[in-house]
Amino acid sequence: MTTPILDVTDYTKLYDNVVAVQRLSFRVEAGQVVGLIGPNGAGKTTTMRAVAGIIPPTSGSLRIGGHDVTTDSISAKRLLSYIPDDPKLFDTLTVSEHLRFTAAVYEVANWKAKADELLERFELAPKRDALAQELSRGMRQKLAICCAYLHDPSLIMFDEPLTGLDPHGIRTLKQSIRDYAARGAAILISSHLLALVEDLTTHILILHRGSRIFFGSLAEARANFATGDSTLEEVFFLATANPPPPPPP
């Protein structure tokens, strides 16, 4: 049996006495694109931030490529890219300086060629010397994506990736996600745009009030909650119509 790229086991996160996520377990294999969906406050971002090593889990284990995020964080993080919902950039650095810095962090060899290719692909090449503060919301998002792709991560996590992107940007991003998955990366996408999730993902993970309601392929979700030709939107509403009671503190 191969090691999953992301292995979350019994992950629980408490804020004081409030349960944000309760005993969540799931695995993401290479090449899988998992859509993380759920109503506001379901624990999606908390889960992603814990996988990214930004917030520690209260209990449970989070492993990237077999490396524990808490105890072997550096090895785990080398395999990861995380693009938050509103990525913040260094306002006073230029586009190319962001890439230069990212290449230095992840020790990317021959990064310039890779960076140029990404800038071309995301239509940022004419802006390579522009300061981040001079970029529009969508361009900033594109730059964050370029930085995330630069080191060929094994696990890429997107939190609401389409915010601010123009139609061309959306198409490029979607294609790039498919490309990286085809090359063996595991992708985790959190979004309220269910059409996007349905279009891109191989699996879905539905969270509600910090608990897992469902994890599996879309076909399995349809079989569980709806009929064979139902949309993800219909599945989502049926799945969250009778949610489990809020977990006890």
Place this chain on the structure above:
Amino acid sequence: MPLPASLILLIGLRLRATWRRVARSLRTPKGIAFAVGMSTMLVLWLSPAIVAIATGAKPPAIRIELMRQFGPLAILGMLMLSVINSPTERALAFLQAEVDFLFPAPFSRSQLLFYKLAQRVVPLLGVSVLLSIWMRTLGSSWIAVWCGVLLTLWFLHLATLCVALAGQRLQRVRFARTCRFVVLLILMAIVAGAWWVGRSIPEATPLEMLKAFAATPLGTMLALPGLAFARTIGAETLWPEALLWAAAALGINLALLTLAVRLDAPWLEAGAESSRKLAQRLEEFKKTGGMTTSVGRFAGMRLPMPPRWRGVGPLLWRQAITGIRRGARGLVFVGVMLVILSVPLLLGESEGVGWRNAFRPMGGIALFYMSLFLPQILRLDFRGDVDRMDVLKSLPASPRAISLAQVLVPTILVTVAQVPILFLANQSLQWNLALLPFWLPALFFANMLIAALDNAFFLTWPTRPATGVGMQFVSAQVLAQALKMMALGVLVGLAFAAGVLVLLMTPNLPWIQPLVTAGILATESALVLASVAKLFARFDPSMEQVADA
């Protein structure tokens, strides 16, 4: 290596970015004008000190003695302030970009901590040079003062960081409470100790009481952490005194640095949360250009809606309710002032002489600063509404009504806060102003004049920072303040001169003087307010300037 090459690269890139930003701002005429204005003010401010340093002029011995006696306690006070004021946010705040790029990146916590510490070095160097020039009379050698100031600033940062890291094991609220409790205990020990040892000194001033306390074993113990730093600043000789004390101070700092790394607390989550709060505050600052204040504690407060009064009523209500909900810190300030001013009354006629003499000018200065700066802090006027100008302009109310409502709330709030201080100070500090009630209208209209002038300047020059607090923004603020002070000086001076003239003409009717002064201040306020209304009517939100920071 504690600091990876990529983080050193980031520090270098950001330093380069700072210089690039400064160079870019100097390419525009406005940028040059700001730079010249700012440099002139800086030169005027620092030149006497620079000349004194260059000529090797000896500072007065009493200043050096002051530093040596009270410096350690002052450093303790600064440390307590730093710790009490959200230590986690002060010590562990990263930029949001740093959180997004560095926290998920393959760096250990100690590497990120070293990055945070290394990043502070350049600003600390700059600030310490400026401060040491300003404080150079506190020591006999400028180099020793600079060295001491640099080590003190570093100490304050490291000590706050260690407290924040040590607190990571506790819940945030419990930690904040513990910090406040400890600080309160130390403060109470100082006040009680000073009181106890100072009570035997006839007509003792607060400073004399503190001096007597500093000589006690408890005072010596409390002053110990700051001793090496204060002695470096206030050293009489560069060698051996300054150098030996500086070595001791450096040793303390290195011990704190080792402790911070050894603690290896799980601070990433707290750091991310502090950064989010910091970003939120910065965002708010960019919007309003002013300080933000919490509304949490007073969120439930309600006010009845006044009549419409041509649109003034609802606008007044809106600003007043915001003012009351944001008033927590203002109330603390008023409370502290009232407690301080009560001391001479409690001490009695003869024993309170020392305190009265010490605080006599303070009451007046506090009232003056309240008038000047409280409206700027509260921002319950056009400054706070810079992002809502479209809404204000679309309201079915005349520009005059809107301007009046905007200016009235800060005026009323500041005056209401000042009145108890004024009456208590009159009694406690024995100002002997029999006609004080007659001066209240003058105080009200002086406050209104200040608020109206603030808004007139803001509507003429609505500059706010684009990214944080930049050079252009600070320069614009400093220049606007200077111009406003000049205008205020002329207008208030005219009103008081007219009052004095009337008093000379009617010496038997002294109550006419405050009324005439109030009348002239009211007329001036009305005129400035009419200008504010015109400026508001002409204000084009699409043309609003955003200063390049």
